[in-house]
Amino acid sequence: MARNQEKSQSTLNRFLSENKPKGQTLRRPYLASECKDLTHADKWRHQILREIGRKVLEIQNEGLDEHRLRDLNDEINKLIREKRHWEKRIIELGGLNYTCNSAKMTDLEGNIVDVPNPGGRGPGYRYFGAAKKLPGVKELFDKPTESRKRRTRCEIYKRIDDSYYGYRDDDDGILEKLEEQCCERYWPKGHAWRYC
Template sequence: MARNEEKAQSMLNRFIAMKQEEKRKPKERRPYLASECRDLAEAHRWRSEILREIGVKVAEIQNEGLGEHRLRDLNDEINKLLRERVHWERRIVELGGPNYTKNSAKMTDLEGNIVDVPNPSGRGPGYRYFGAAKKLPGVRELFEKPPEVKKRRSRYDIYKRIDASYYGYRDDEDGILEKLEGPAEAEVRENAVAEWRRMEQIRREARKAVKSGEVATVGTAASAAEILFEEVEDVVEEERRMEREREERERSKEEFVVHVPLPDEKEIERMVVEKKKMELLSKYTSDMLLEEQAEAKAMLNVQR
């Protein structure tokens, strides 16, 4: 009895499920072209469906044990869905909806750094890799940065970076050198002033001792002798300099020796007059007359 009731209940359950299935609308297929959709709400629904499918496949592709062929197929399917999502997002903008492309996700490498989308051969621009597909043979190299080759600088590149700072012309502009040299300069100046005052004091005492005829102390006498010796040396050096200048002036005044005969003033005047005469004759006489005049001078043995 219980067995029959269970059968009837089972048949009733199947009948109820069948009726409910008949009442449901047939499952709609996503339009092949996004341009065929005319409703903004429908476009949002199809975009959401594509995002769910992408999420499922991205979660599945994280498993490295699926095998190389399955990982490559999953990666191709995800890229196909991504292209389809772009078409639907563009259609949403055309229907007056929001622009989702502004906040699109960036592609990252194995370390999580944002990289440019690689373009391997045969895949076209914008092809992306996800999950374990990034570790496949031939794909890992796409995300590895080539080693930087350090280029040797040429002489032109070296000299191009040399400016006034390289030669130390701008060391005073930063203020560091001034801070370091300021105390040393002040100390040297104070020592020089103190030494000058001490020497002036010794000179005054030495002059007073010489005028009064008094005997100075040992230290003062030695200092005075040193100062007087320096003054005598200065005088002798000045006299030597004046003697050299006088010798140079006398040497410059010596007569210049002429090794070739030079014409005197009368000879120069005669040559100038002769030249002017020839210019006048050539201006107012013909060539034939000049030749006759030259022949007559030759016959008369006239030199001028």
């Protein structure tokens, strides 16, 4: 085997070390506000999207234990928050607005669920893949069956008053002024249009 000194002198390593861009870090900055270049910000956002995709693919495995599923779900939510920070930074730098088309949360059957904060785990916390079937999480997606009591005819009529039939429309005087303006267009002045 070759020694480390010999490996470092190989053509590929010399080429990479000589052509490395000056001042560019290979690691993603901790804060999105540290990035000053739009192309780099877009690159880091795409890198986060790839990481999210990899982890979502991994969390689909129902054979993973409960702790690993919870950890993966937490990591995915953390990456989603980080992606939002990069999207805000891209907008600040004058790039495209990626925040318009956000995905909807779905239940186990694929139906869209209107649960902005299930489980009280912070704003926008979501569950992915097999994490939706974890104990304690499954109950969040189960919709309670609402048995709506039918209203009787008497209860419906209790809510109906004069304003429902339009008898109180003339009380404020606005309708009378509008009628005068409308009728002045069609009838000459001095015509007794109110009595027609």
